Amino acid sequence: MLTLQNSPKFYLEADCVSPDNFAAKTVGEISLLPVYHGNKEKKLIDFFVITGESGKTPKETQISVEGDCSLVQRLGEKMTDGQLTILGNCGMHVGDFMTGGSIKVEGNAGEWAGAMMEGGSIEISGTAGNHCAAAYRGFWVGMKGGMVKVQGRVGVESGSWMRSSQTYKKYPILWCGSADYYLGVHNHGGTIVCEGDAEGRTGADMANGQIIVMGKVKSMLPSFKKKEDVKEIETPAGKFKGKFAEFMGDYALPNPKGSLYVKK
Numbered sequence: 001m002l003t004l005q006n007s008p009k010f011y012l013e014a015d016c017v018s019p020d021n022f023a024a025k026t027v028g029e030i031s032l033l034p035v036y037h038g039n040k041e042k043k044l045i046d047f048f049v050i051t052g053e054s055g056k057t058p059k060e061t062q063i064s065v066e067g068d069c070s071l072v073q074r075l076g077e078k079m080t081d082g083q084l085t086i087l088g089n090c091g092m093h094v095g096d097f098m099t100g101g102s103i104k105v106e107g108n109a110g111e112w113a114g115a116m117m118e119g120g121s122i123e124i125s126g127t128a129g130n131h132c133a134a135a136y137r138g139f140w141v142g143m144k145g146g147m148v149k150v151q152g153r154v155g156v157e158s159g160s161w162m163r164s165s166q167t168y169k170k171y172p173i174l175w176c177g178s179a180d181y182y183l184g185v186h187n188h189g190g191t192i193v194c195e196g197d198a199e200g201r202t203g204a205d206m207a208n209g210q211i212i213v214m215g216k217v218k219s220m221l222p223s224f225k226k227k228e229d230v231k232e233i234e235t236p237a238g239k240f241k242g243k244f245a246e247f248m249g250d251y252a253l254p255n256p257k258g259s260l261y262v263k264k
Contacts, residue, residue, distance in 0.1 A: 004067025019061035019082025130155030162190025171236035206258035223248035
């Protein structure tokens with residue numbers, strides 16, 4: 001258990017907080033792991049009270065972080081296994097580059113949650129900031145596997161550059177309550193489920209993949225063409241039944257294979 005005792009004055013880089021880094025270490029060794037507060041290197045114990053025991057392997061290691069960690073960044077970065085539970089808000093980059101394990105955030109998450117993710121799962125009970133489950137700037141491939149599920153709203157350009165692989169049986173999934181502009185921009189095979197409304201430009205530049213909107217798309221791009229009405233959709237995220245209008249696009253690209261489904 002990590003309990004935030006001294007709140008950082010500005011962003012605290014704490015990528016050391018993951019089962020991979022805690023496994024087979026004593027409380028004393030974990031206490032001395034480095035974190036970065038601005039341009040100064042600190043120790044984890046300078047901000048957190050640390051109790052309990054770690055597992056022998058990342059898979060056997062469970063970490064709980066308690067307190068308002070809105071300014072604590074990179075929790076669970078590059079996780080490969082194990083469990084991380086954040087009992088409150090967390091800052092940017094939670095679970096980025098993770099390939100396995102599970103993260104639960106019982107609060108809101110900052111920008112770039114689950115960025116460049118390849119496996120595992122992230123569940124966020126509140127909202128997530130911009131670029132959730134997205135690619136970092138300069139990358140043409142973003143989330144390649146795993147699932148990010150956000151009960152509340154996700155920010156701008158969430159799910160950008162998602163890419164699936166039939167060869168490796170990797171199908172990235174973003175599930176959210178509602179979404180800001182450019183949901184699924186540059187999608188190349190990811191599955192996105194939006195339980196509520198999505199703002200404009202949903203699926204912009206989508207070449208492949210599926211976006212399912214249970215509410216309304218407030219401003220449909222003219223480069224999507226109505227195909228037909230369907231009563232069932234089968235996706236890597238499960239089957240969806242009801243009456244949906246299927247749109248193909250984005251025809252700003254040559255020969256697009258993306259499907260945007262909007263519930264009627």
